[in-house]
Amino acid sequence: MADIGMESAVGISAAGDGAGPGYRLLAKESPEEEGRFLEISMGPQHPSTHGVFRMDVLLDGETVVRLKPVFGYLHRNHEKIAEGTTYLGSMPYTDRLDYFNSMTNNWAYALAVEKLAGISVPERAEYIRVITAEMTRLQNHATLMGFLLQDLGAMGTPLMYAFREREKILDLFEAVSGSRMMCNYMRFGGCRVDLPSGWLEETVRLVDEFPGFLDEFEALLAENEILMARLQGVGVLSAALAVNAGVTGPMLRASGVNYDIRKVDHYGIYDRFKFRVPLGAHGDCYDRLMLRLLEMRESIKILKQALKQIPSGPVIDPKVKIRNFKPKPGEAYGRIEGPKWELGFYLMSDGSASPYRYRVRPPSLINLTVLEDLCIGQKVADVVVILGSVDIVLGEVDR
């Protein structure tokens, strides 16, 4: 009985195709359907929406019939502010996009500006960038898994383990950049300061110890029957839909598409490292979770190689001006494989000190667009899990 209602509602949603009032009509005005569905507003105050995010969910019993994401509660005018400030002045704001991964945000923005102004980056700075980016990936994936398990109701235990490890990485970030989360470390043409003495040894130790934590995590998660029951076959994203919707990152690879910008775009010095790209086959939440675990293992491989090879030398191109930085008119798009997915910055310069157009490709937002497709037909308990497996940060969704 339940599935009939579901199908009819899905039919209407397909016909209306994004027409918001479609399901309201169904819920409120058709007499035979009245009282059948329960419309609940999950968020903006909800424990599991990962910030101020709202989902307008229509339920048939506990089955999701329709889901409408509502964003914008954390809109901070990032792009327009950037168009009014200097190129450098936007750097600290990029920290606050995806506040988990400020290092990679910095890198993506620096990359775009470097393309725009034709700046080259010293060797050592490239290595530092790779090291910090991969460490960012480690802490992001670890925390994501923790949060996902938290959404599953695991009382924060995995989350606390993840945070324990993340603290160690953040300590290192603080030692190098001065701040734990808002690093503001990359600069156009390199990095702001050189690594402090002893930092590399600390990092080597961390990287050596990290697999132990991953093993622990895997023991806690990978074969857990409840976890498999909750995640396998839930929120399946087909490869075709993923590609069409512009989904990138681990979410795309969980659907089996081999697309990693580190491999495809050859940015930075990723060509020099040997690593593999794990691919899922089912595209469900379990794949998305496990893929992140595997990616962390690959990140550790990269880190080990980079820490071995890192040369000495300058960390920033001294020719790049800090004040009065005015790139030639033109446009550039810089993108990297962020921990979450493809993060891109599009810049258009008119030769003045601030960009004429500044645009972020916000991967959290783009990957969220498939949320409804993932959630329809699932239980309400799955919605928070699917949202967790998408791994959004509202700072980036709303900008």
Next chain:
Amino acid sequence: MQITFYIFGLLVIVGAAGAVSLRKPIHCALSLAVSLAAVAGHFLLLGAEFAGFAQILVYVGAVAILMVFVILLTRENTPGEGLGVGRWMIGAGVAAGVFGVIAACALASKAVWVASAQPEATARGIGEQLMGAYVLPMEALGLLLTVAGIGAVVVAMPDKKVL
């Protein structure tokens, strides 16, 4: 034990009155549950432990819940318009008639007055009766319930597998 008898009696009557007179169906169901629980109290006062506990377990724990659930799942959850005076009168008449018949039967029956002479209705006693003298009716009931259970499963089963 007189006081407790009257307390339970009052609860039964108040609960029953609430069940027919309250406006919201949910309130009616809840006050019916109170009434049923108070009846169980009477059973206990009479020394029929098993019957009393079974009354609570079955009526409060299952029947009342079922009623509440049904009320919840029906569309109209708002109180309807009050019944007219005429229909109230008919209802009261029927209720009085039923009460009169039952009361007459109870008064006519000798069982009520010789209750203390009855053997105590222990669980063991009931079990032996059920498995001895009444084994056939009990088996029939069990079969009926099984059939009903299977029927419910079949009715509730979706036409095709959803997930």
Next chain:
Amino acid sequence: MINTGLAAIFLWAGLEQGLGKLLDHGLSLLPPAWRTWATIVVLVGVMLGVFASLFALSTLLERKGLGRMQNRLGPNRVGPYGLLQPVADGIKMLTKEDIVPRGADGVVHFLAPLVLFAPLTLSFAVLPYGRHWVPLNLDAGLLFFFAAGSASELAAFMAGWSSRNKYSMLGGMRAIAQMISFEMPLVVASLSVVMISGTMSLAAIVERQEAWLWIFPKWNVFTPWGLAGFGLFIVAAMAETNRSPFDLPEGESEIIGGFMTEYSGFKYAVFFMGEYFGMFAVSGLAVTLFLGGWNAPLSFLPASFLWFFAKLMALVLVFIWVRGTLPRVRVDQLMNLAWKYLFPMTLLNLFVAALWHYTAVWRAPGGLALRWVLCFAAIAVPCAVLARAMMRSHKWAPRVYRFGD
């Protein structure tokens, strides 16, 4: 070390005897007409006091234990080692504003915590805490226990419905569905004990377990059917008391607080307390039915109600451990677990118990071992096979991943 421990235990047992005598003596001083009432007052007061302090202790233990499992310290600010934390929590709860939503049904909203709490305390009355320490030794004590517990379903529904909140409503629906479903396996799992013991009186059930194999106890849990029954009982009990991983009615990450969403202040505290009392009650029943109640774990130790509470707290610790480890199951999986797994298995366990009972005549050497193996296989193999089949049918399995370059 061991000697001191033993001495302490014997000393305690003596004290316990003395305490009982003292109580009897004190009561006998009263005029006969007052004795019953005085006994009732003393019993109720002691029981509520003991369980309330146990509640305070276990909230602290839970928070500390979870904290340690999560590599945190847990509460340690109020009093030494945070021991006064429950007091602080209590004061906080009592002084908080009691918010009732505008659209809520005031009367039902007010009654729901009471309806949850009162029957749960009633169910403590039938548990045998020690030899002759049974507040209410009913012939059908087990039935009383379940009857008292069944009211909590109604309370969950009342709370969910009266709050006029969609999350509360969902939580209430979940609570009813879950409690009704898991009451079946719970009752049937305890039925096997009733069948073997031949009585529904909980005190008598404990006395039946007062037997020894050399120095080891012959509790029900040390039989194949008892072991399986205990496991099934504990799983069902977790669901019945809404404990993780079956805490769906509260389902914090999904439906905010479930049927407790709109409760605050003292009413919330009562719900919270009710949850713990439910846990104590059902753990106490498990101790009574399967773990030998107040019997000592070794034959030369004296029996004491201390054992009962020690076993009860051990079970509570297991509950806490489970809560710290497992993620929550989903509502349909929960129902599947109840009806397709636990219920058939508990039914099967009844047969295994019967098998155990009727093979008691095998007195030949090795007969016991054979009996054990036979009965254990009779319950363990179907359990494993059914679990496997369920995993298979849903295609739940660990996966191997491929890599791209």
Next chain:
Amino acid sequence: MFGKGIIKGFIETARNFAGSYHDPARMVTLQYPEEKRALPENSRNFPFLVFDGNDPIKGLRCVSCKICEKECPPQCIYIVNERDERGKPLKHPKIFDIDISVCMSCQICVEVCPFDSIKMDQAYELSATERFKKLILHKQDLAKSNDYYHRIHPTEADAVDAILEAERKQHEAKKSAASSETPPAKQ
């Protein structure tokens, strides 16, 4: 075997439970008000103004050039020049306010300052009982000695001192030449 994964999970949490009592790598909690973490040298919080010598106001390195005010992304710096009696601006700030409720600790003011006069502080216990006035730091709150700077950022401060010393020498050597080129920004 069914249940293996769940049992593994139990073992894991039990290991962590035990580990939290003896393994410092697992129990990383610092009980903050009593225990404080030693901050790394690079750690930064809000800016302060460096002064040389003994007088916090007169010794300020700041020449009130307002570059930081202009470059500050959230615009949290407010500077007013000191003027002499004829209204000619002096190379000294009359007002130098930083609104730390707005400041985002980005360190850009430090990077753009040509005179090494503004640096990042490490003080983090700055809570106040009022939202507006108490979170605006004035010149006298911001002025901190070079010794303090040496204490919190020893490596960086040594480098800065060396550069300033070199500049001073260069300046003295070329005293005849009046033009003083703005030194390149550090870091």
